[in-house]
Amino acid sequence: MMHFKAVIIGSGQGGTPLAKKLAKAGWTTALVEKRFIGGTCINDGCTPTKAMVASAKVAYTAANSQQWGVTVNGYSVNMESIVNRKNDVVQLFRGGSEKGLEQVEHLTIFHGEAVFTGPKALTIKLNSGTAEDITADYIFLDIGTTPQIPPVPGLEAVSWLTSTTILDLTTLPAHLLIIGGSYIALEFGQMFRRFGSEVSIIEKSPHLVSREDEDISEAVQKMLEAEGIRIFTNAQVQRVDEHSRGISCAIKVGEQTHTLEGSHLLLAAGRVPQTKAIQLDKAGVQTDDRGFIKVNDQLETNVPGIYALGDVTGGPAFTHISYNDHWVLYKNLVKGAATSVKDRQVPYTMFTDPQLGHIGLSVKEARKKGLDFTVCKMEMKRVARAIETGDTRGFMKALVEKGSYKILGATVFGSEGGELMTLLQMAMLGGITALQMKEMIFAHPLYAESLNNLFMQLDN
Numbered sequence: 001m002m003h004f005k006a007v008i009i010g011s012g013q014g015g016t017p018l019a020k021k022l023a024k025a026g027w028t029t030a031l032v033e034k035r036f037i038g039g040t041c042i043n044d045g046c047t048p049t050k051a052m053v054a055s056a057k058v059a060y061t062a063a064n065s066q067q068w069g070v071t072v073n074g075y076s077v078n079m080e081s082i083v084n085r086k087n088d089v090v091q092l093f094r095g096g097s098e099k100g101l102e103q104v105e106h107l108t109i110f111h112g113e114a115v116f117t118g119p120k121a122l123t124i125k126l127n128s129g130t131a132e133d134i135t136a137d138y139i140f141l142d143i144g145t146t147p148q149i150p151p152v153p154g155l156e157a158v159s160w161l162t163s164t165t166i167l168d169l170t171t172l173p174a175h176l177l178i179i180g181g182s183y184i185a186l187e188f189g190q191m192f193r194r195f196g197s198e199v200s201i202i203e204k205s206p207h208l209v210s211r212e213d214e215d216i217s218e219a220v221q222k223m224l225e226a227e228g229i230r231i232f233t234n235a236q237v238q239r240v241d242e243h244s245r246g247i248s249c250a251i252k253v254g255e256q257t258h259t260l261e262g263s264h265l266l267l268a269a270g271r272v273p274q275t276k277a278i279q280l281d282k283a284g285v286q287t288d289d290r291g292f293i294k295v296n297d298q299l300e301t302n303v304p305g306i307y308a309l310g311d312v313t314g315g316p317a318f319t320h321i322s323y324n325d326h327w328v329l330y331k332n333l334v335k336g337a338a339t340s341v342k343d344r345q346v347p348y349t350m351f352t353d354p355q356l357g358h359i360g361l362s363v364k365e366a367r368k369k370g371l372d373f374t375v376c377k378m379e380m381k382r383v384a385r386a387i388e389t390g391d392t393r394g395f396m397k398a399l400v401e402k403g404s405y406k407i408l409g410a411t412v413f414g415s416e417g418g419e420l421m422t423l424l425q426m427a428m429l430g431g432i433t434a435l436q437m438k439e440m441i442f443a444h445p446l447y448a449e450s451l452n453n454l455f456m457q458l459d460n
């Protein structure tokens with residue numbers, strides 16, 4: 001039986017850099033991956049979707065080129081080429097990760113599925129068909145999530161797509177029905193609309209991206225509807241059926257029922273942790289009622305020496321959070337620090353076009369906390385750069401604490417919304433106040449200079 005100081009299960013955005021750092025620190029380390037090196041982000045998530053979003057943007061620009069005084073004499077979308085380009089980008093990232101791991105001393109990579117056999121013992125069902133039993137002093141679970149299949153009557157007899165399988169679709173859906181109305185649904189919905197599909201989005205909550213303030217959800221909905229996407233919120237899916245013409249989906253919105261007829265169905269109703277197959281009970285590791293692994297602020301589970309990181313902890317499901325988790329673990333265990341995940345910044349960007357970037361508190365969260373604040377809000381049509389480049393959709397807003405002028409949170413829904421949000425994030429981290437940003441010198445005519453104007457409305 002092989003013994004390691006550390007075993008990392010899952011090669012996601014936390015697991016891979018952690019494995020490299022622990023091995024470089026001299027720990028005998030093993031990394032176990034049952035599928036592709038790089039995990040969800042590289043293989044099924046951020047990388048492929050953002051590559052395809054870029055193709056969709058080109059199609060949108062071609063379709064609307066006259067707005068910029070350019071006539072495009074016809075264009076066509078070639079799904080096979082788009083998928084090939086996406087595959088090349090994924091392969092580039094995956095290959096880079098594999099190469100990076102192979103070069104590290106003290107690091108053994110197992111291509112197979114890890115299953116607990118005891119508190120610090122695992123068997124690895126290798127993809128080659130054999131098995132390897134191992135033990136370790138420290139175990140790190142970076143095992144991620146998979147698409148949730150919602151309990152919809154009739155679904156068992158219907159062909160459906162997930163965010164993973166839709167990535168390889170080389171025929172364009174005539175009409176894509178999407179269950180869910182958050183990041184995955186909206187990024188794919190807009191993308192396929194721009195490729196030329198009819199798209200209908202069915203969301204059970206009263207608003208799209210329902211964690212956001214309502215003015216944001218409404219602006220996102222308006223933007224998607226302007227591109228011809230049909231959106232049903234407050235909608236209960238009652239049944240789906242497949243027939244010769246395609247897929248029909250019966251929904252109830254309030255007292256009204258509708259039957260939507262589509263050619264393809266995408267399930268974008270959230271994700272579930274991959275904690276069943278690994279037999280956590282053999283190690284005594286506790287999960288919450290949804291199956292996510294319970295951890296403390298230093299990412300340790302209830303079993304000393306077993307840690308979890310990334311999406312499987314049930315925290316914010318973003319690549320940069322999984323990546324930050326690896327820093328917390330590395331610094332605490334190797335450098336003797338006492339870093340915590342509590343109160344860290346959680347920025348995110350939804351890659352619709354325009355983007356939705358967010359950091360810190362929303363208005364509804366700030367109100368809940370009883371904070372005294374001003375909301376500075378500005379339409380993108382007042383941003384010189386947006387007018388020049390020809391996309392004035394959206395707005396930005398920031399919450400500023402009264403008295404201290406501290407920025408409490410910000411949302412930018414507009415061109416380069418993610419990058420603009422990041423400037424506000426840095427101001428928040430560095431303690432730069434809204435009053436300082438109001439007078440800060442930014443190069444003209446960047447989107448950034450609009451932050452002067454955003455805070456101009458402050459009374460001081």
Ligand SMILES: Cc1cc2nc3c(=O)[nH]c(=O)nc-3n(C[C@H](O)[C@H](O)[C@H](O)COP(=O)(O)OP(=O)(O)OC[C@H]3O[C@@H](n4cnc5c(N)ncnc54)[C@H](O)[C@@H]3O)c2cc1C
Nearest residue numbers: 010012013034039040041045114144310311317318319322
């Ligand atoms: C369509 C889509 C788009 C996204 N876009 C973005 C985005 O733009 N920005 C962003 O920040 N986030 C995005 N995300 C979320 C992001 O991909 C995840 O937050 C991130 O990948 C989570 O990483 P992780 O480290 O938790 O685990 P994962 O990357 O999910 O890795 C877990 C790995 O563990 C392996 N594994 C599981 N069980 C075992 C086992 N028993 N034995 C061996 N291996 C095992 C799996 O095969 C997998 O490779 C997107 C997600 C999706 C689905």
Ligand SMILES: NC(=O)c1ccc[n+]([C@@H]2O[C@H](COP(=O)([O-])OP(=O)(O)OC[C@H]3O[C@@H](n4cnc5c(N)ncnc54)[C@H](O)[C@@H]3O)[C@@H](O)[C@H]2O)c1
Nearest residue numbers: 150180181182183184202203204268269270317349350351
């Ligand atoms: N740009 C990004 O950062 C990005 C992009 C994609 C995904 N992600 C991550 O991936 C995770 C999963 O994304 P997601 O969009 O699938 O999940 P989500 O959990 O954010 O949203 C799921 C949506 O589906 C709705 N829903 C659930 N069941 C439904 C049903 N039966 N009928 C109608 N609607 C239903 C929910 O109300 C919710 O709005 C997210 O938490 C996100 O962090 C991030």
